[in-house]
Amino acid sequence: MEIKKNKGYTDGEFPLEIDGPKRKVVHKAILDFTNDFLNTIDDAKAFHFNTHAKTEQDDLFEIGEGTLKLDKLLDLIKERVVNTGLNPASGGHMGYIPGGGIYTAALGDYLAAVTNSYAGVFYASPGAVRIEDALINWCGNLIGYNEGFGGNLTSGGSIANLIALSTAKKTKNITSKNIQKSVIYCSQQAHHSIYKAISIVGLEECVVRQIPLDKDFRLSSPHFNEQVEKDINNGLNPFLLIANAGSTDVGAIDPLQELGAICEWNSIWFHIDAAYGGFFTLTAYGKNRLQGLKLADSVILDPHKGMFMPYGSGMVLIKNINHLLKANSYSANYMQDADKEAHYSPADLSPELSKHFRGLRMWLPLKLYGAEVFSDYLAEKLNLTTYLHKKLIQMGFTIVCEPALTIIAFRYNFNDSNNDDLNKALLNHILEDGRIFISSTILNNHFTLRAAILAFRTHKKEIDILIQLLKSKLEDLSA
Numbered sequence: 195m196e197i198k199k200n201k202g203y204t205d206g207e208f209p210l211e212i213d214g215p216k217r218k219v220v221h222k223a224i225l226d227f228t229n230d231f232l233n234t235i236d237d238a239k240a241f242h243f244n245t246h247a248k249t250e251q252d253d254l255f256e257i258g259e260g261t262l263k264l265d266k267l268l269d270l271i272k273e274r275v276v277n278t279g280l281n282p283a284s285g286g287h288m289g290y291i292p293g294g295g296i297y298t299a300a301l302g303d304y305l306a307a308v309t310n311s312y313a314g315v316f317y318a319s320p321g322a323v324r325i326e327d328a329l330i331n332w333c334g335n336l337i338g339y340n341e342g343f344g345g346n347l348t349s350g351g352s353i354a355n356l357i358a359l360s361t362a363k364k365t366k367n368i369t370s371k372n373i374q375k376s377v378i379y380c381s382q383q384a385h386h387s388i389y390k391a392i393s394i395v396g397l398e399e400c401v402v403r404q405i406p407l408d409k410d411f412r413l414s415s416p417h418f419n420e421q422v423e424k425d426i427n428n429g430l431n432p433f434l435l436i437a438n439a440g441s442t443d444v445g446a447i448d449p450l451q452e453l454g455a456i457c458e459w460n461s462i463w464f465h466i467d468a469a470y471g472g473f474f475t476l477t478a479y480g481k482n483r484l485q486g487l488k489l490a491d492s493v494i495l496d497p498h499k500g501m502f503m504p505y506g507s508g509m510v511l512i513k514n515i516n517h518l519l520k521a522n523s524y525s526a527n528y529m530q531d532a533d534k535e536a537h538y539s540p541a542d543l544s545p546e547l548s549k550h551f552r553g554l555r556m557w558l559p560l561k562l563y564g565a566e567v568f569s570d571y572l573a574e575k576l577n578l579t580t581y582l583h584k585k586l587i588q589m590g591f592t593i594v595c596e597p598a599l600t601i602i603a604f605r606y607n608f609n610d611s612n613n614d615d616l617n618k619a620l621l622n623h624i625l626e627d628g629r630i631f632i633s634s635t636i637l638n639n640h641f642t643l644r645a646a647i648l649a650f651r652t653h654k655k656e657i658d659i660l661i662q663l664l665k666s667k668l669e670d671l672s673a
């Protein structure tokens with residue numbers, strides 16, 4: 195084997211190890227950058243219109259032989275990353291499902307990366323695993339789980355759904371022998387990551403049924419009950435229901451308690467996708483609306499939504515930790531030292547082995563500020579939604595789906611065959627302005643605008659800008 199000769203670095207000049215004074219220099223450059231970003235965030239755009247075309251500068255992203263100085267790299271990041279596309283840190287971000295990314299969470303990431311604590315295995319970092327466990331316990335209790343549950347911090351809701359579905363498959367013993375007779379139920383409001391997960395965990399051959407929605411876009415429990423009975427009578431094997439606690443599209447909360455009872459009666463695995471809605475259990479209003487969460491066999495949450503974490507924070511909770519363990523158990527000779535520990539490791543409970551110590555980013559702000567602060571912020575978002583809802587009605591908008599949480603789906607009825615296009619023009623006006631970002635969807639076959647109020651930096655000021663933008667364009671279009 196030919197080995198490339200190294201340059202004979204000697205102590206004190208290994209280029210990947212920089213000393214204290216040099217660290218201060220790079221640290222200052224990065225801090226200046228992030229301070230500038232945050233000091234101007236109130237006036238920064240939420241969306242940079244027409245910034246997607248490739249420029250010459252983008253060639254600098256490619257990895258080649260040469261190197262660039264940090265100040266040049268930061269300029270490049272500012273111009274070609276931060277100032278293009280969406281700005282999810284902005285309070286003007288009301289598209290899709292926002293979150294924000296609180297600053298001390300980023301510092302938690304910094305701590306995690308510098309210490310490089312190994313969060314996958316208890317033996318390697320009992321402290322990191324205990325922090326992850328503390329978060330899972332807290333969230334499990336939030337949704338009403340008692341003893342014996344388990345979970346895992348994932349990179350997001352999609353992977354959390356994937357883990358939940360693979361656990362359901364394993365627990366319900368779905369194999370080549372019964373897969374074609376096994377039935378999965380969901381609704382047209384199911385997030386597309388559910389369909390991805392069905393495919394990835396090998397459940398595509400199941401019968402997948404979309405149960406009709408009621409007028410509020412909630413999975414209809416009478417229809418579900420009827421369909422399950424029919425399927426059983428026809429010799430099928432109903433085994434999995436996927437419900438929403440806050441659908442991405444409109445924020446619909448399915449009738450969780452009724453669905454849970456039907457699942458229990460028929461031994462159907464009850465999965466609830468609470469990626470968006472779950473953390474509203476921190477508010478009195480949400481706690482009341484989301485009582486059925488505890489009935490689920492599995493629940494997913496997205497801390498990078500309702501806990502305002504930076505992207506890369508999801509969570510799966512499984513009512514019976516043994517089910518999670520069985521679906522992810524492993525052993526390897528080179529892991530024998532770790533195997534001796536009497537404490538579960540995240541690697542026993544998920545597909546990941548080495549992983550980011552992602553617990554620290556969530557644990558740090560929770561310990562610094564307390565859960566009450568998050569509850570207050572979420573209550574503020576609920577109040578802002580009520581405020582926007584009222585204003586939209588005053589302006590003559592049709593509310594397509596009454597908000598159950600903090601998403602409002604709305605459109606204007608221009609009494610014109612071009613209604614969809616005129617609503618698109620409203621959206622475009624907002625995107626071109628850039629201070630506010632909202633997105634759109636199709637509901638009842640019509641182009642529909644949607645505002646999702648969840649970024650921790652969204653306050654009344656941003657809602658008022660949105661109202662102003664809608665008002666002025668409406669006047670334009672009706673003139």
Ligand SMILES: *Cc1c(COP(=O)(O)O)cnc(C)c1O
Nearest residue numbers: 350351352385387442467469470
């Ligand atoms: C966001 C979301 C997901 C997907 O989660 P990611 O974190 O984007 O992977 C799944 N379900 C619902 C209801 C969501 O809102």
